[in-house]
Amino acid sequence: MNFSFWMLIIVLAVAAFSIRVLGLFAGDTIRSSRFSWVLDDLPGLIVVALVASSLAGQSIGTWLAAAAALGVAYVTNHVIMTMCVGVAAYGVLVWIGL
Known part of the structure; x- marks a missing residue:
């Protein structure tokens, strides 16, 4: 060098x-x-900014899965359950063709 x-x-x-x-x-x-x-x-704002920028340009199925995860997060305030429901919702929505 x-x-x-x-x-x-x-x-x-x-x-x-x-x-x-x-x-x-x-x-x-x-x-x-x-x-x-x-x-x-600040930590919450950073997470929201990262999620919002990753959702830009995604399909409606991804947005619906994110909305389902947001609903679970709001109701339960449980991170693992929120991730599981978000992934499951995305899987179902992809399976049905959204």
């Missing part, structure tokens, strides 16, 4: 470390501000 590869590795390592350190400082700053409520809701 030549010098340019080593420099790239070092720059990327410093950038990755800097992002983590800046995240710690930003988190501490937000935690002590009036916007601290955002950090409490």
